[in-house]
Amino acid sequence: MLYSKSAEYAIQAMIYLAETNSPEPVMISQIAKAYNIPQQFLAKIAQTLVKHRLLVAIRGRNGGVKLARPANEIYLNQIVYAVDGPPPEQEQCVIGLDYCSDTAPCPLHHRWKIIREDIREMLVAEDLADLALRVLEKRKIMNEP
Amino acid sequence: MLYSKSAEYAIQAMIYLAETNSPEPVMISQIAKAYNIPQQFLAKIAQTLVKHRLLVAIRGRNGGVKLARPANEIYLNQIVYAVDGPPPEQEQCVIGLDYCSDTAPCPLHHRWKIIREDIREMLVAEDLADLALRVLEKRKIMNEP
């Protein structure tokens, strides 16, 4: 919806890393298992996250991946951008017309403009540390019936 | 983004029909040409719109398709629903977690909930007649340099 499946997996994986907050690297296989992500697929996604300096990878025994910087300095849009590539230069018309501009917009235009901005704002504002904290809290609550 | 390419074409085609507002049926080929939609593809989309009672088709010479009811009684969500199928029953978590509910939501949850609601509202509120009117106006403006 907002981003690809790959980006979703990437966010989940990085939340997991922020949750555990271990100074030691964490194995891809462990992350994959915890969040139920296809392991090999996650491995490949991790590669691109490493290339984009969001993760660092340590290979060999006791290897794994860890966050490249503190969780509170990593924002969602950075992850999405890294995995899905840069967003399109020109803003897209909701109904795919090509001859339109901002003069005399159709009723959809105002609405869509606001929504698009909200989405952007959401991805820019939220950082991993916050998310991980909240997910942890939530997990605690749900384990107490 | 919000809907498939097919749904986008469907919306464009139905706007065209609302624009021309002809009591006579309009040929698929004509619509396809006007909005630069692959004709055969649009033909197939039209079929599903007919099945969902948004269009009626008249075949044979002088045939074509027309809106099944007045344009101001057709809303975007009906078109999207018809082409892309019903939206998922359970509301989706933005980051794809499956163990979450509304108790102690993560920071994304509030934001996303609002955005999702705005999108839904946009699709529910806008009807074809409005859109067609605005697109017509816009075309007029853009033709006067």
Add this chain to the structure above:
DNA sequence: GATATTTAAGACTTAACAGGCTTTAATTAT
């Protein structure tokens, strides 16, 4: 150094979406 373990890299497979082609059925004008 040998070995086990872990990510890196790239080829490969599968599935879904977008689009095209061709034939068939329905309708109307002649």
Add this chain to the structure above:
DNA sequence: ATAATTAAAGCCTGTTAAGTCTTAAATATC
């Protein structure tokens, strides 16, 4: 009746996203 015209229907092709497999490279441990 017949020919022309139009949507309906089914199958084929290309593209992209999602997922799998195989081999190579790096590293810790013995």
